[in-house]
Amino acid sequence: MKSPYAYIAIEGNIGAGKTTFATWLAEAVNGQLLLEQFQENPFLEKFYADPERFALSVELAFVSDRYRQLRECLGSRNLFRQLLIADYSFVKSLIFAKANLPADEFKLFQTMFKLMDAQIAKPEVVAILDPNAEKIRAQIEQRGRSYEQDMPQEYLDKIAFHYQRHYRYARGSRILWIDTSGLDFAKRSDDAAKLAALVLAPRKPGVYTLKV
Numbered sequence: 001m002k003s004p005y006a007y008i009a010i011e012g013n014i015g016a017g018k019t020t021f022a023t024w025l026a027e028a029v030n031g032q033l034l035l036e037q038f039q040e041n042p043f044l045e046k047f048y049a050d051p052e053r054f055a056l057s058v059e060l061a062f063v064s065d066r067y068r069q070l071r072e073c074l075g076s077r078n079l080f081r082q083l084l085i086a087d088y089s090f091v092k093s094l095i096f097a098k099a100n101l102p103a104d105e106f107k108l109f110q111t112m113f114k115l116m117d118a119q120i121a122k123p124e125v126v127a128i129l130d131p132n133a134e135k136i137r138a139q140i141e142q143r144g145r146s147y148e149q150d151m152p153q154e155y156l157d158k159i160a161f162h163y164q165r166h167y168r169y170a171r172g173s174r175i176l177w178i179d180t181s182g183l184d185f186a187k188r189s190d191d192a193a194k195l196a197a198l199v200l201a202p203r204k205p206g207v208y209t210l211k212v
Helices: 018-028 044-049 051-076 092-100 103-117 133-143 153-166 189-200
Strands: 007-012 032-034 084-086 125-129 174-179 206-211
Touching: 007 018, 018 032, 018 084, 018 189, 032 051, 044 051, 051 084, 051 092, 051 103, 092 103, 092 153, 125 189, 133 153, 174 189
Parallel strands: 007 084, 007 125, 032 084, 125 174, 174 206
Antiparallel strands: none
């Protein structure tokens, strides 16, 4: 399996299967895998317990860590390992901040984000895994992170809304909205291969709505 692209980001809501598919895809195309280090964020569990108090702290911790990761990774690629598969895009920080922060804090966050974003290369493909609510809930339950188990559906809906709002238009990349409700790429390699074929297909920049 070969990729016509050098930098692909796998995106989507909480529990969409980003890490599972990015890991599979990186192995299939012999690419470098970049995974978000969410477990290193000291405010994540505190945020779920008290969102209003810890929203700014959790978003600042995430954006600084993502910035560091991407700068180090994108700056160290060489001619023998050009392909990068990430289970997030840098703009994820802006999407979650918009959903979680009050207007005054978001304005401050946005100013800082733009300065960072200008120094980060953009993915050629952003593949947004978009399973239905039942599938997302089942996958959150299956992975078993205690602090996620009581997550309100309203919060997941809000995150989905802000993804849709941000990626409504093309921004130089290939934005792929992919309905993965009927797939189980964690257990069925054929499903993963079908999804990979959509992600790797040569396309012009634009927004695409796809179904496997």
